Amino acid sequence: MQVDYRYNGRASKSPDNSFVPRDIQVPPAKLKPGTNIPYPTVVIDVGHKHEGWKKLKRNARTKAFTRMTSIQILVGIKIFTSHFRAFWARRSATGTGMNIQETTPKLDARVPTNLTFTLPKNLVFWGVPQPNWPVTPTPNLTLHMETLRLAIADLM
């Protein structure tokens, strides 16, 4: 499975979505064991039902940000019956574990929101030599929670 990522010798997780830079270099990026596919820099994980908010964060810390992977950013989204909530975290400076950077409160899916997350470009394009970074319209990547709300509101 190209999408799955192995995070220790006997464990593998299927992320819900991930992004990998075209020009990522190994090292510093790490390859998924047994492949020549680098780990993504950005992963999106969605939690429903039995995967609660705490578990979503615990999985981020203990699975996405293990020493085996080189994932830099995880965006966690928890879906409730009529609400949703999100956080984003970056790999800890120690190389394993995470630091949560921004968290939303529990948001009503029927109410517009102007909350945003700002993801640093140097983490999105981590592992890419800076001269090869693409030109982007803003210095960092802004994710609007309203985009997420509009995508899911009618399906809840």
Place this chain on the structure above:
Amino acid sequence: MAAIISTIITDIEDHETYSQGTQDTAEQSSEPSDSEADVASTSVTVDYGLIPDWSMTFETYELLRPKLPKWSGSYKVIVDLDEGFLHVRVVPADLHGAASTAFNYSIESWANNFRQVPPSIIPPLRTRNDAGRSSHPSH
């Protein structure tokens, strides 16, 4: 292995029925706290998606994984290997897919500097997900 796969698929279909019956109670059972201090490094709660009786190596998992369905009706089947144990869950495919890909356009267009990337050129940031249903297995 075929018998085990058959059992897992039956369990997935059973779980789908169960999930439809419990959807409305999910919000009540979710944790309200978001304190980082509350997040334990190991889980001590019962995990209903875990199949505890069959521990396997990663190599066995790699053989098994493509044989398991990605979809069951309107549900997406999520399969992980957790310390050697298979972890199988089903989630509503439409909602899950919408949430997991909601930011795709924002992220890709930002990385492309709001320009259209010709099909012959690999974009600077590529998405990898299995949200599409084109790989629906026959089961």
